[in-house]
Amino acid sequence: MTFIDRIYRHIRPLRFLYGWAKDAQTRRACSRHAQVWRDRGFRGAKLDVCGGRNPFRPGEYLNVDLVPLPQVDLVFDITKRFPIPDGVIADIVSIATLEHLRRPHVDHVLREFFRILKPNGTLRISTPDIEAIAKAVLSSGDLEIINQHLFGKFKGEQTEDLDLHKWFYPAPALIEELHAIGFKQAEHIPMDIGMHDPEWNYLVRAWKPAS
Numbered sequence: 001m002t003f004i005d006r007i008y009r010h011i012r013p014l015r016f017l018y019g020w021a022k023d024a025q026t027r028r029a030c031s032r033h034a035q036v037w038r039d040r041g042f043r044g045a046k047l048d049v050c051g052g053r054n055p056f057r058p059g060e061y062l063n064v065d066l067v068p069l070p071q072v073d074l075v076f077d078i079t080k081r082f083p084i085p086d087g088v089i090a091d092i093v094s095i096a097t098l099e100h101l102r103r104p105h106v107d108h109v110l111r112e113f114f115r116i117l118k119p120n121g122t123l124r125i126s127t128p129d130i131e132a133i134a135k136a137v138l139s140s141g142d143l144e145i146i147n148q149h150l151f152g153k154f155k156g157e158q159t160e161d162l163d164l165h166k167w168f169y170p171a172p173a174l175i176e177e178l179h180a181i182g183f184k185q186a187e188h189i190p191m192d193i194g195m196h197d198p199e200w201n202y203l204v205r206a207w208k209p210a211s
């Protein structure tokens with residue numbers, strides 16, 4: 001429990017200040033975390049690409065995102081070259097992100113994952129399962145759920161481009177793509193990371209070969 005959490009009941013009427021202070025605290029912790037890893041040349045770092053508002057194991061994984069939210073450690077556009085040297089990252093997770101990119105960008109990101117991972121480094125990708133969605137369409141499943149997974153946040157009038165889904169690899173096609181890039185032992189495994197429903201999302205794990 002942080003200092004702010006302990007005094008929360010006294011400052012309750014000034015909730016907006018609590019939010020501001022908490023964000024500032026989170027932002028400072030993330031900048032420090034990022035700086036420590038920058039100083040080490042990212043050797044052995046773990047990345048969550050892109051954690052956004054739901055970072056995976058904050059403090060252990062560096063949260064990469066385009067949007068400079070308080071809980072983001074490294075702000076950069078993953079459709080460009082990652083500002084990280086070759087062969088240094090120990091582990092990458094990517095949850096509910098690749099579907100927000102167009103195909104050339106997805107392929108670029110997969111290659112960047114391969115470049116920055118160190119030998120024997122692990123990659124885990126979770127993304128909506130287009131096969132499960134297609135089956136739901138064919139069996140007249142719940143349209144709300146189908147549309148949500150197909151198109152992303154489609155309901156608001158002002159949905160931002162970043163929220164929309166643009167490209168899906170079914171799990172076997174993603175596995176094939178990962179092997180073509182050079183990953184080994186890419187396989188579909190049970191969903192044990194992230195907060196997304198395993199009925200509509202899959203998890204694929206792959207390794208970078210030792211040499």
Ligand SMILES: C[S@@+](CC[C@H](N)C(=O)[O-])C[C@H]1O[C@@H](n2cnc3c(N)ncnc32)[C@H](O)[C@@H]1O
Pocket residue numbers: 049050051052053054055064065066067076077078079094095096097100162194195
């Ligand atoms: C649906 S959220 C996923 C957040 C989290 N991983 C989760 O499981 O809920 C997708 C994230 O990808 C980020 N994003 C989308 N395009 C990006 C890009 N080109 N570069 C970096 N981040 C991007 C968005 O800002 C957003 O935070």
